[in-house]
Amino acid sequence: MLGSIKSSSEGPALPTASAGTARTAVRRRAGTWRVALVPWLFLAPALVIFTWFKFYPMLSGFIMSFYDVQFYSDSEWIGLDNFARALSDADLRVAVWHTVIYVVVGTVCSSIIAFFMALALEGQARHLRVLRTAIFLPAITSAAIIAEVWRILFNSAHYGVVNSLLGFVGVDPQGFLTDPSQALWVLILMQVWKSTPYDMVIFIAGLVGINRELYDAANVDGASRLRSLWHVTLPGIIPSISVVVMLSFIRGIRVFAEVYATTGGGPAGSTETIMTHVYKVGFEDLDYGYASAVSLLLLLFTVLLTLIHMAIKTRISN
Incomplete structure (x- = not known):
C-alpha cells in the first residue's frame, strides 16, 4: 500500500x-x-x-541598359542594341586602349616600386613605423585634393612648379596636362605615386609572414642576397603579389575622379578612360541606356577578372 x-x-x-x-x-x-x-x-x-x-541604382542601371531611355516620352525597349553599339563604338575603343595603358603601366611600376620600398622599410624600429605612416599618407588622401595638387605641380605655364624646376636646368616649359602626348603619362605617374604606399603595406605584410629560418638556411648554403631574394622572398610573397596586381587592375579599370578632376578626359580625348567615357555619355549626352550598358559590360569584365584571379590563386595554393 x-x-x-x-x-x-x-x-x-x-x-x-x-x-x-x-x-x-x-x-x-x-x-x-x-x-x-x-x-x-x-x-x-x-x-x-x-x-x-x-543596389537600387545597380538594378536600375541593369534595366536601363536594355532601353532607349527617354525623359519626355516613354522609353523604348531595344534589347541588346546598346551592347552591340558598345562593341562598335570607336570612342569607347580609344577609351579602353587608354585604360589598358593606364592599368598595365601603372600596375607594373607601382608594384615594383612598392616591393623595393617594402624591403627597405620592413622592420620593427620605431623610426621605420613613423616613416611608413608618413609614406602611406598619399593612399588615404582624397583623389580630388591629389588631382588639384598635381594640376599645380604640372601646370603648363612657365610658373608651374615642375616647369620652374626645369627652367633652372635650361629645359623649355612642357605642356604636361595640356599636351596630348604627355597628359596620360602624367596621370599614370600620379596613380603610381598614390597607389604605391598602399601596395607597399601589402608587401610588408607578406614579408613579415616569411619564415626567417629560410633565410638562415640560405645563408648557410652560401646564397647571395640576390639569390635569397629570388628563391626565398619572391616565392614567399606570391599571395601578396597576386593581391596587389588584382587590386591595381581593378583600381585602374574604375579610375574616374583622378582623371576627371585633372584633365576631364582631355586634351583632345588623350586621357579618356572607360569611366570618363561613361560619365560623358550618361550625364552630358543624357544617353542613360547606352551608358548603363557600358557600365554593365565593365562590371561583368571585373567579375570575370576576379574569378580568374581566384582560380589562379587556388591553383598556386594547391
Missing part, C-alpha cells in the same frame, strides 16, 4: 520536470535569437542606406 502511494506521488513529478525543461529550452532559444538579432538591428540603418544608394 505504501509502495503504491509512493509510486503515485512520484508519478506526477515527471511531467512537471519535463515541462520545466521545455520552458527552459524555449527561453534559451528565444535568448539566442535575441542575441543574434542585436547585431542586425545595429546594421539595419547602414544596410538600408547601402541598399538604396548601391
Whole structure:
C-alpha cells in the first residue's frame, strides 16, 4: 500500500520536470535569437542606406541598359542594341586602349616600386613605423585634393612648379596636362605615386609572414642576397603579389575622379578612360541606356577578372 502511494506521488513529478525543461529550452532559444538579432538591428540603418544608394541604382542601371531611355516620352525597349553599339563604338575603343595603358603601366611600376620600398622599410624600429605612416599618407588622401595638387605641380605655364624646376636646368616649359602626348603619362605617374604606399603595406605584410629560418638556411648554403631574394622572398610573397596586381587592375579599370578632376578626359580625348567615357555619355549626352550598358559590360569584365584571379590563386595554393 505504501509502495503504491509512493509510486503515485512520484508519478506526477515527471511531467512537471519535463515541462520545466521545455520552458527552459524555449527561453534559451528565444535568448539566442535575441542575441543574434542585436547585431542586425545595429546594421539595419547602414544596410538600408547601402541598399538604396548601391543596389537600387545597380538594378536600375541593369534595366536601363536594355532601353532607349527617354525623359519626355516613354522609353523604348531595344534589347541588346546598346551592347552591340558598345562593341562598335570607336570612342569607347580609344577609351579602353587608354585604360589598358593606364592599368598595365601603372600596375607594373607601382608594384615594383612598392616591393623595393617594402624591403627597405620592413622592420620593427620605431623610426621605420613613423616613416611608413608618413609614406602611406598619399593612399588615404582624397583623389580630388591629389588631382588639384598635381594640376599645380604640372601646370603648363612657365610658373608651374615642375616647369620652374626645369627652367633652372635650361629645359623649355612642357605642356604636361595640356599636351596630348604627355597628359596620360602624367596621370599614370600620379596613380603610381598614390597607389604605391598602399601596395607597399601589402608587401610588408607578406614579408613579415616569411619564415626567417629560410633565410638562415640560405645563408648557410652560401646564397647571395640576390639569390635569397629570388628563391626565398619572391616565392614567399606570391599571395601578396597576386593581391596587389588584382587590386591595381581593378583600381585602374574604375579610375574616374583622378582623371576627371585633372584633365576631364582631355586634351583632345588623350586621357579618356572607360569611366570618363561613361560619365560623358550618361550625364552630358543624357544617353542613360547606352551608358548603363557600358557600365554593365565593365562590371561583368571585373567579375570575370576576379574569378580568374581566384582560380589562379587556388591553383598556386594547391
